[in-house]
Amino acid sequence: MSGSDLKMGWKVKILRFQAVIFDMDGTLIDSLEDMLDSVNAVFARESYPLRNLEQIRQAVGNGAALLISRNLPPQASEEEAERILQLYKQEYSRRLTVKTRVYDGILPMLQTLKNSGVSLGVLSNKPHDAAVTICQELFPGLFDLVWGDRAGIPKKPDPTALLDAIRQLGASPASTAYVGDSQTDIQTAQNAGVYGVGVSWGFRPRQALEAQGADVICDDAQQLAMALSR
Secondary structure, rough: HHHHHHHHOOOOOOOOOOOOEEEEEEOOOOHHHHHHHHHHHHHHHHHOOOHHHHHHHHOOOOHHHHHHHHHEEEOOOHHHHHHHHHHHHHHHOOOOOOEEEEEEHHHHHHHHHHHHEEEEEEEEEEEHHHHHHHHHHOOOOHHHHHEEOOOOOOOOOOOOOOOHHHHHHHOOOHHHEEEEEEEEHHHHHHHHHOEEEEEEOOOOOOHHHHHHHHOEEEOOHHHHHHEOOO
């Protein structure tokens, strides 16, 4: 156990999982303000009504396309939504880590898992290039696999990408936990037959995770570390 682990007061036991895969937004990072600023930068130029933080919070979790379509006026066409989506992706690529922060305790928790020999991955509905860049900047060297939304691969809660990630990490569904903050994440874990861990500090309320049937719900990074141990 490292000095940072001791400082946090963690007493992590032998890990029960060979691989732990994480959602990104609302689980590892609070990225709402950068997404809000990117949406509003585009909407201001295009003369659409500006959005607020709660509207963005309610729209995230199922990919950038739905984030945009849920915030555009209902009369916007599919072609217009696609045009705005591309503008948003360009804008967001310049703001990936301007205001985004890692949640408290996440970095030492990840380092503890890695030091224990656990394979670590990220599986997000965020655009793939954005997910990779954010991990390179905020979590250098910690993850063995980082996948965002990729062309031709179904988004969560379809289990295809999660099962592929598990195979890439040399694990099995029975030896893997998937950690996320939303009903979509828990449903993804259930669809893949893996242990579904909910975190209550993200973008969805604890009650939503309970209703979806999370195997366990954690209120901070230390609880998460303990939930992943024997």
